[in-house]
Amino acid sequence: MKKVKTIDLRVSIAGLELKNPVIAASGTFGYGAEYSGLAEPGDFGAIITKTVTLEPRPGNRPPRICETSCGMLNSIGLANVGFAVFREDKLPALIKKNTVIIANIAGNTIEEYVELAARLNKISDIPALELNISCPNVKLGGIAFGTDPASAAALTKAVRRAYKKTLIVKLSPNVSDIAGIARAVESSGADALSLINTLYGMAVDIKKQRPVLGNITGGLSGPAIKPVALYNLYKVHHSVKIPLIGLGGIMDHRDALEFMITGAAAVQIGTANFVNPSAVKDILSGLAGYCRENDITRIKNLTGILKC
Template sequence: MPSDTVVDMRVSLGPLQLKNPIVAASGTYGYGEEYAELVNPSLLGGIVVKGLSLKPREGNPPPRIVETPCGMLNAIGLANCGLDRFLAEKVPLLSALDTTVIVNIYGHSTAEYGALAGALQGIDAVDALEVNISCPNVECGGLAFGTDPVAAGRVTESVVRNADKPVIVKLSPNVTDICVIARAVEAAGADALSLINTLTGMAVDVETRRPVLGNLSGGLSGPAIKPVALYMLYQTVRAVRIPVMGMGGIMDARDALEFLITGAAALQVGTAHFVNPRASVEIAAGIEGYCREKGIRRVADLSGTLLTRVHREMISR
């Protein structure tokens, strides 16, 4: 393919159309404005804004972030400004962005999720909802919604029933079988999935013999979790028919290509932004360059092209 050939970078995520497959992950890109002086948000396929709850949350006590040898632990505790301030202060800013805006929502009861979805009806600046089901479920004694297929399905049904936008459900890796949860939320009406959320971990200060994080444990992200994320993506795309947005340890274009080849329809980049604020833009450019080099005219055609041993044996016959 000639070096000046234009690669079609557009991808579909159910009813959602993205200008390219790279989306900034929730909690790592603020509301877009925080990075505006360094990166033009219009160069991204989309951004997922910081998690939103009905009421403001201060989050967990510090320390809330700690670097690990191959990633990052965070225990921010879903701190956010709450629905009212989001509508008054953040929506006008999001309206000015020339990219897809996805709002990550969470609650501690099924009713809270439904209420948030309903409150975001008719907000033109919001293109889709991402449902974080890793929160403690107060209806079931604190067990996270995302670890129980019945609870995950109920939350999804509540959001879908109250939403007027595409619904993406973000799955937790802290389960025995992620495919069980994926099929449950698909049956409940989800338009797409995103995975994986962070893995639970902790760090210890050997001098003080105390946990480094004020909350004791936190969510591990970054390169350490990429192999886990890839395998869970591989399992999930074969278990459901709805599209999947992959994430977990994507630091450069080659990482992103692994996820696309494994079957992701789109990708989220998170921890990489703390190392390089331009990571998402550079990753998108790297994918485009790869497609041009390999003669791939549509990046969507790359998704799910993984050749396993079974596939190779079929081709060789």
């Protein structure tokens, strides 16, 4: 009987060691317990928790989601329990799972981001943080920092001083020059980048002649944005040296491969978790199969092998 070759699925992102390259995107896997029975946090290389802010946030008025052609709009508005409840109630159960926890944070001011980063710096069970400077659904903070290189740099620099572990910055595609933002963030001390967050979008109810979403506009995700995400990843890959985590419409292992070949060291899946909670397992087995067929023993060797 022919022995099935084991593929080494481990990846390393700026010193952060992951058992596999598939990460749950912020806001799509809750705090890990919600999908119990369908998908386990331990299936992922890492879980990025839902954006946490210093104080609880109620989020935006409904409707908050809407399906569009091959995609979906969301306008959750960073609804979250706030840092204290996150630490006391949500984190303990997640820590017990066999995965790496990355905390995603947002604030209204640089001071709020720094305060959160300083608090997270002391939590040994969280080895990395993802800075959300790209949420399109809140008025203050978030995207205000992610659309201007100087603001993105100032925020990254301030958080870097307070945070000694792996610092990942999540970029917005809603800019004219994502590579410029990426370079500004890199030179301010970011260890890695996640890209892309959702694209601004909108849908109209023609019967009511009103926007479908309660917040009027939302963020577009899903297969519809995959080509945009790949293009942005391609641009940034040629502009910075730090590792990249690719996301945007990844539904299966073929999509994940496109991102890795283009330059992603790891990938995040978001909308796919809603559609198919077993996507993580399906993608991992598909990636291993591709490696076997192509005589690749270590998945990390796929990153950036795009021939142009």
